Amino acid sequence: MAYSKKVLDHYENPRNVGKMDAGSDDVGTGMVGAPACGDVMRLQIKVGEDGVIEDARFKTYGCGSAIASSSLLTEWVKGRSLEDAGNIRNTEIAEELALPPVKIHCSVLAEDAIKAAIEDYRNKHKTEMAAG
């Protein structure tokens, strides 16, 4: 199958690959997908006190489109507020990477991953928020 230039670029030079300390207070981790389905994404965000995403890291097991979707997402979420990042839609990712219909699920997975990471971060800070 032919991949778009942008998919190939992210695939060959993936941005922000890595792992953060999932136990750290300012880190939110989202892991979505399943090995049996052929893709698993782990997306991690580091959030500043102002609620802005300072850094993002990913690792993905999956096809080229899945790797590119998560790599692109890490670029997009940096510098955004949690709310803003949570509004990123899979259709934007699919459009940016020119994913064919059979690969749309990769962008859906990326959207799920950022949502899961934000939720994880918010769960860690639930008590503060309630108190604050």
Added chain:
Amino acid sequence: MKHPIYFDYAATTPVDPRVARKMSDCLVAEGNFGNPASRSHKFGWEAEEAVEIARRQVADLVNCDPREIVWTSGATESDNLAIKGVARFYKNRGNHIITSKIEHKAVLDTCRQMEREGFEVTWLDPGQDGLITPERVRDAIRDDTILVSIMHVNNEIGVVNDIAAIGEVTRAHKVFFHVDAAQSAGKIDIDLGEMNVDLMSFSAHKIYGPKGMGALFVSRKPRVRLEAQIHGGGHERGMRSGTLATHQIVGMGEAFRIAKEEMHAEGRRIMALRKRLWDGLKDMEEVYVSGHLNHRIPGIINMSFNYVEGESLIMSLPELAVSSGSACTSASLEPSYVLRALGMNDELAHSSLRFSIGRFTTEEDIDQAIRQVRVAVEKLRELSPLWDMYKDGVDMDKIEWAVH
């Protein structure tokens, strides 16, 4: 763009130059272009002679009578003709068919069609080694069984079934036995004089002949009758009508002749190349070979690189033409049905690559492949959260994955 190194000989092979020359002699006005069915002039007689020489060449490779060879358009058509032809002709005798879950789609889908026509099909599970044993076949035979269809060599993993032993079981129970030999003919010895096989499918393009050409062996002793699937001028003793494609047939004949002469030496050479490939990769962590380690043809090896997804692995190997057991492009996201039937877990099945080695593969090709696979797997494992978890000692079977 430079072509990648070809490691997909199980999918198809290039036509051997010797075969191509013979074929091109049967096309233009100065060549042997006549219709083999023309009885009234020399053009027809010469074409018929060429067809009969080829028929003998095919028969010679597998030790049968040339009159037992029926020309078809390929192994898919041969499988269709064998299964539909026998089932429909003998439907008054019984309506039960036995096959396995790891047959080629040409057999699986034909058997599904027979189910729609009211036949009952038993789908045998292979062992973890990919083999169908005679015992499994014997246990599945019933009073109303009319046909067993089992492949000789599996196209994805390369394991070899003991056809002779299965044939003893089917013959003892007076059940017809069809064997898809698309991947075995010209690779390992087939002696139809010794084996109790009633029908056998062959392909030309898997052994350096042309695409669009195949044959079906139909036993005369004991006699097997078939209901024709293609009707017309009554060619091939009424079993398969249609003007015979002299150039294709001559090509298949020449390819089978060369195979008979060279297959043993070639098999030893290819075996050494396969060993070289595996020796160059086996020290990596979490790498597995699928299927029985000894009962296999030299040219096919299917390896799983755990925690790396097959499609992205192929994407990382643009200079190698290999195939993957992963099917991330299909709507179902299901990996290879063959690897799953072996009991392999989905992750590992998604991580598989099939290398098939052939006549034009060199040691340098193998060494290139080893280098490139090692780099690609290392790179993708660095990217893989599953590899992280494996390295951290996390038991991934205990995680509740959100299966999507």
